[in-house]
Amino acid sequence: xxxxxxxxxxxRHRLLSKEIHPRDILxxxxxxxxxxxxxLHAYTYLNRESALAAAEKTDLSLxxxxxxxxxxxxxNALGDPCTCASKILEGYKAPYDATAVxxxxxxxxxxxxxxxMDEFAMGSSTENSALGLTRNPWDPTRIPGGSSGxxxxxxxxxxxxxxxxxxxxxxxxxxxxxCGCVGLKPTYGRISRYGxxxxxxxxDQIGPLTxxxxxxxxxxSVLAGHDPRDNTTDLRPPxxxxxxxxxxxxxxxxxxxxEYFLPGMDSETESAIRSAADWFKKNGATLVDVSLPHxxxxxxxxxxxxxxxxxANLARFDGVRxxxxxxxxxxxxxxxxxxxxxxxxxxxxxxxxxxxxxxxxGYADAYYRQAQKVRALLRQDFEKAFTQCDxxxxxxxxxxxxxxxxxxxxxLKMYLADVFxxxxxxxxNGAISLPCGFTKSNLPIGxxxxxxxxxxxxxxxxxxxxxxxxxxxxxxPPS
Amino acid sequence: MxxxxxxxxxxxxxxxxxxxxxxxxxxxxxxxxxxxxxETLSQIATGAVPEVTPPAQPALRQDIPTPSLxxxxxLSNAPAQANDLILVPRILx
Numbered sequence: 334x335x336x337x338x339x340x341x342x343x344x345r346h347r348l349l350s351k352e353i354h355p356r357d358i359l360x361x362x363x364x365x366x367x368x369x370x371x372x373l374h375a376y377t378y379l380n381r382e383s384a385l386a387a388a389e390k391t392d393l394s395l396x397x398x399x400x401x402x403x404x405x406x407x408x409n410a411l412g413d414p415c416t417c418a419s420k421i422l423e424g425y426k427a428p429y430d431a432t433a434v435x436x437x438x439x440x441x442x443x444x445x446x447x448x449x450m451d452e453f454a455m456g457s458s459t460e461n462s463a464l465g466l467t468r469n470p471w472d473p474t475r476i477p478g479g480s481s482g483x484x485x486x487x488x489x490x491x492x493x494x495x496x497x498x499x500x501x502x503x504x505x506x507x508x509x510x511x512c513g514c515v516g517l518k519p520t521y522g523r524i525s526r527y528g529x530x531x532x533x534x535x536x537d538q539i540g541p542l543t544x545x546x547x548x549x550x551x552x553x554s555v556l557a558g559h560d561p562r563d564n565t566t567d568l569r570p571p572x573x574x575x576x577x578x579x580x581x582x583x584x585x586x587x588x589x590x591x592e593y594f595l596p597g598m599d600s601e602t603e604s605a606i607r608s609a610a611d612w613f614k615k616n617g618a619t620l621v622d623v624s625l626p627h628x629x630x631x632x633x634x635x636x637x638x639x640x641x642x643x644x645a646n647l648a649r650f651d652g653v654r655x656x657x658x659x660x661x662x663x664x665x666x667x668x669x670x671x672x673x674x675x676x677x678x679x680x681x682x683x684x685x686x687x688x689x690x691x692x693x694x695g696y697a698d699a700y701y702r703q704a705q706k707v708r709a710l711l712r713q714d715f716e717k718a719f720t721q722c723d724x725x726x727x728x729x730x731x732x733x734x735x736x737x738x739x740x741x742x743x744x745l746k747m748y749l750a751d752v753f754x755x756x757x758x759x760x761x762n763g764a765i766s767l768p769c770g771f772t773k774s775n776l777p778i779g780x781x782x783x784x785x786x787x788x789x790x791x792x793x794x795x796x797x798x799x800x801x802x803x804x805x806x807x808x809x810p811p812s
Numbered sequence: 813m814x815x816x817x818x819x820x821x822x823x824x825x826x827x828x829x830x831x832x833x834x835x836x837x838x839x840x841x842x843x844x845x846x847x848x849x850x851e852t853l854s855q856i857a858t859g860a861v862p863e864v865t866p867p868a869q870p871a872l873r874q875d876i877p878t879p880s881l882x883x884x885x886x887l888s889n890a891p892a893q894a895n896d897l898i899l900v901p902r903i904l905x
Contacts (some may be wrong), residue, residue, distance in 0.1 A: 428885040535864075561873045633850040644827060651828070653900055655889030665903045669828040682829055683839055687846065689827040690818055699854065706858035744842050745849055 336361040337491045338809070341400050341548040344494070348399045355388035355399030355443065358494075362401060362445065366492045369812070374467050375477075375487035377406045378414050379446035387443045395441030396555055402437055403496035405484050406447040407454055408539070409528040410434045413444070417530050418462035419452045421676030422656045431528020432560045433497060433539050440555045448483030448496055452678045453647065454504055454532045456480050457750040460741055461680040468737070469512060470810035471776055475734040478508030484542045485512035489777075489810060495543040495552060499529055501536045502635050503729075503754025506766035509542055510729035510779020513768045513808070515796070516542045517549045518754075520787045521761035522567040524553075525560030533642035534565075536635075536758040545806055546767060546797040550575035553789060567787070575793045582798045583617035585791070588722030592628035593753055599732040605770030605778040606728045612799060613726070621722045625714040628756055630707050632748055635755040637691045637704035644688030650676065683744060708759050715760040719785040724795055727753055729766040729779035753781060763789050765796050768805035777805075818843055 336358045347353045391399045407417045409427035416422045451461035459467045459482025467482045469475040470490035477486040481498030485508035498505040500518035509516025517540045524539045541552035554573045559566045652658035652672030659671035691700035740747040757764045769780035784792040820840050824831050883896050892899035
């Protein structure tokens with residue numbers, strides 16, 4: 334069987350026993366890429382030559398020695414493009430490594446390539462990429478989710494073993510759910526954001542997309558930790574996750590928030606999530622009804638705060654220091670206007686305008702400040718819920734992957750796709766999405782487990798137990 | 813509070829964007845719909861609730877010089893440059 338179908342954990346074992354060489358893994362991945370990438374378009378750039386060169390000199394004693402990893406195209410890696418799937422960063426080559434990228438290199442991994450995304454991570458379908466859309470490996474007429482849609486499609490489509498993504502409102506978990514892989518959004522402050530192109534700095538977090546929970550834990554163990562270059566990273570000492578894999582969920586309390594099980598929700602999704610909850614109960618866990626009463630406000634809070642922060646963060650793209658510059662500008666102001674108007678796509682412009690509006694004089698109190706206060710209430714909801722349970726159990730997405738083009742003309746409907754993921758970013762907690770079933774038409778369904786802040790060990794332990802008791806993670810999309 | 817009418821062109825100008833007439837028409841309709849959805853927030857009582865503020869700085873680092881980007885690396889993506897400086901259009905007449 335092609336090595337592209339294996340997990341990081343099994344490949345590491347085979348590398349250490351000298352049964353295979355890192356170049357064998359790359360060779361099999363490139364064969365798969367040549368067969369599938371034309372349909373999927375998961376990548377924006379491939380490091381074929383540098384990856385093969387790196388494979389000849391990897392140190393297998395390192396935790397990810399010889400393991401190729403793909404990066405979302407918003408993470409700076411020295412010398413490589415970093416387009417954020419935007420025309421405004423055409424031609425840009427990163428002059429430094431993001432901390433997460435540097436940690437991957439130090440752990441011996443090989444940078445395989447860069448994955449497609451919604452422009453500046455703004456979207457839930459990867460249709461907002463200026464570099465073309467990505468297709469869902471389970472059904473190429475459907476979206477892979479977003480914004481880390483390229484990372485999810487690459488991992489699920491067996492053209493990457495694992496990839497990094499970023500999650501501001503669900504951008505790791507929702508595509509992981511829709512493509513049938515494992516996506517972890519760590520607690521805010523767990524992984525350094527230095528070198529991640531900023532969208533909404535109080536919400537953004539880098540995390541892994543993998544085939545298995547064990548691989549997710551391996552990557553988190555490498556990436557987590559304080560970074561003097563990101564002062565929002567937590568000071569706790571480095572941890573190794575999921576070192577004990579006893580498979581027990583005995584005694585764990587799972588909270589089912591009533592606001593996440595709405596009348597009229599997709600019936601196949603609801604039934605898969607209820608079955609997952611029943612499995613935990615049968616295996617010694619307790620199910621508790623909880624409430625997160627401010628959930629119905631989360632979309633509004635998120636799209637005020639995220640766009641406000643984006644309007645400030647994206648002010649740096651002005652055609653002066655890097656990226657695209659409009660030609661024949663009359664003066665500096667004209668240069669800014671023309672560069673930005675030519676360089677940004679529709680969704681980015683829409684969000685910058687919305688963010689500028691909610692911060693503008695006369696409206697900031699009613700929108701931005703009110704949203705910050707409601708965000709505090711949302712956080713309190715989570716804190717209260719975690720006095721009654723150890724983990725929250727919810728669907729990741731209200732429905733499976735929708736058809737390409739269905740929502741591109743209706744931004745509000747697209748925003749509602751994030752309804753079950755954004756509260757976690759607003760509260761700052763960690764959460765995972767893992768496969769928990771398939772629809773009758775063979776589309777993956779994702780289960781979300783949300784933990785208290787810095788509760789990744791419990792999340793991973795429960796997710797691993799569920800995963801290993803089912804075969805969902807072993808199913809392959811049609812080739 | 814009802815959803816306000818945004819003067820899209822004015823707001824776009826604050827954000828250093830120039831919109832085409834098509835974009836102006838489309839964004840006006842879409843943003844009113846989105847702001848309409850956001851009206852739900854005005855019904856939440858938040859009188860005594862403090863705003864979420866950025867997390868307290870967990871640690872202040874020592875203020876000592878450390879290696880940084882070289883001039884060459886920092887200028888490597890500049891659209892126009894001369895004498896280790898980035899060139900921009902004239903800002904003073």
